[in-house]
Amino acid sequence: MALPQSAQIWDETSATATPVSNAPRLAPRTAVRYTHPLQPCSETARPQRIPQPTLMAIIKSVEGEFEPHPDAALVERVRGGDLMAFNTLVRKYERQIFRISQHITQNREDAEDVMQDAFLKAYEKLDQFQGNSKFYTWLVRIAVNESLMRLRKRRTGRMVSIDEDIETDEGSVPRDLADWAPDPEQNYGQAELAEILRKTIQGLPQGFRIVFVLRDVEGLSTEETAETLGLSIPAVKSRLLRARLQLRERLSRYFRRKKGLVETGVEK
Amino acid sequence: MTCKEFLALLDDLIDGTVTAETRAELQAHLGKCGHCEVIFNTTRKTIEIYRSHELYDLPPGLHDRLHAAIMARCKKC
Numbered sequence: 001m002a003l004p005q006s007a008q009i010w011d012e013t014s015a016t017a018t019p020v021s022n023a024p025r026l027a028p029r030t031a032v033r034y035t036h037p038l039q040p041c042s043e044t045a046r047p048q049r050i051p052q053p054t055l056m057a058i059i060k061s062v063e064g065e066f067e068p069h070p071d072a073a074l075v076e077r078v079r080g081g082d083l084m085a086f087n088t089l090v091r092k093y094e095r096q097i098f099r100i101s102q103h104i105t106q107n108r109e110d111a112e113d114v115m116q117d118a119f120l121k122a123y124e125k126l127d128q129f130q131g132n133s134k135f136y137t138w139l140v141r142i143a144v145n146e147s148l149m150r151l152r153k154r155r156t157g158r159m160v161s162i163d164e165d166i167e168t169d170e171g172s173v174p175r176d177l178a179d180w181a182p183d184p185e186q187n188y189g190q191a192e193l194a195e196i197l198r199k200t201i202q203g204l205p206q207g208f209r210i211v212f213v214l215r216d217v218e219g220l221s222t223e224e225t226a227e228t229l230g231l232s233i234p235a236v237k238s239r240l241l242r243a244r245l246q247l248r249e250r251l252s253r254y255f256r257r258k259k260g261l262v263e264t265g266v267e268k
Numbered sequence: 269m270t271c272k273e274f275l276a277l278l279d280d281l282i283d284g285t286v287t288a289e290t291r292a293e294l295q296a297h298l299g300k301c302g303h304c305e306v307i308f309n310t311t312r313k314t315i316e317i318y319r320s321h322e323l324y325d326l327p328p329g330l331h332d333r334l335h336a337a338i339m340a341r342c343k344k345c
Contacts, residue, residue, distance in 0.1 A: 083342060090334065095326050102324040112327060116334050120341055174275075177303045180310050185317055198323050216315050241279045248307070248314045255310075 071135040078126060090119055093136055096218055097143045103213045104147035106202055107154070114150055118143040133227060137220065141228045144210065174245060176252040184255030200250045208243035215240050269297040274304045282312055 071092075077085035094115065101114035122129075122139050129138050185193050201209060214220045214228060215236070226236045274297050280286045281294050298305050 083338070086338070087335070090331070090338075094331060094334070095322075098326050098330070099322070099324045108327065111324070112330055112333075115330065116337055119334055120337060123338060123341070174303075174307050177306055179306045180313060184313075194321060194323055197318060197321055201318070201323075212318075217318050237279060244279065244282075244311050244314060245307075247318070248311045251314055251317075252310065255313075 069134055072131065075126065075129065075131075075135050078123070086123055089135065089139075093139060094119070096136075097139060100140060100143050100213060100218060101147050103201070103217075104144065104206070104210060105150050105154075107150075110147070110150045110154065114143060114146045117146050121146070133224070137224045137228055140214065140218070140220070144214075144228060174249060176249050176256070178252060178256040180252065180255040181257045188254075196251075196254050200247060200254075203250060204243060204246055208239050208246065211236055211239040212243035212247065216244070269293050271297075271301060271304055274298075274301070275307070278308065278311065281308065282315065 071089065074085045074089055078089070097118055098111055098115045101118070102108065102111035105111050105114060118139060121142050125142075129135065181187065188196065201212070204212065210229065211225060211231075214225045215222065220228065222233055222236050222240075225231075225240075226233045229236070231239075274294060277286060277290065277294060281291065286294065298308060
């Protein structure tokens, strides 16, 4: 088969995006290594696959020790040349990858390019995915790196890193102690609220913003966030606390009780 | 427990990663410190709001463009 999965098949997939924040936490990662090479999509060009224990067989042999992530089977199918399985992964994660890219690049065109490049790279480099982490975490790492590269290009080669602009004490000691209105978001229309949230998070230093997005918005664990960004766990925790506090401080300008306006006199 | 000590454990309390003993200490502090209670509640609310609002929708047509790019790349395999 020259093209194993047609365009129609691509669109027929019923996979739906599941918000990561709502997805169940996954079983602890266990060192299951995938050893199959990436299978090219052209059957004629595909080398004979050497029989070896399937992933499911490996899993079965250690049954009870951990639960396999559903993506593992999809990844195996992609390695076997099943493009439809890759489409299922795309459908499942495209929204998250686009959001992450948009949060980092803060530019829609760049985010679109990053999303496309990240999935293409994942497809091409699937043989390098060893299964020590979840496919999604691996994909996020690619997207983060692509996003930072895109930023670097936009800034004409100047180095861009996730450590940028984090040397700030802003928000690390809460100053605005006014309570918020009950259900404060009800005071704003959807579009206005979204604009406030976007503007507020965009104002965070990049090194805090990325950690907050991965950890709190997209639901990665502290360990996965650390692995994805190449940071230590204490560094992730420190940045997350400061990101949360800074966001809280900034949102207080919009969400505090009206009484608080008079009492603190901070916001006119 | 001081407010500074409370703040250092704020994330662990929000994420539910504290021991029962520490949780009890933190809750005892919350019971008598209005400022920390506000910080705790509003920080938790901050996270909740960002989790529940999708700020960037997938642009229309992007999925199809990605599909086309993958198919094109696939032909070169």
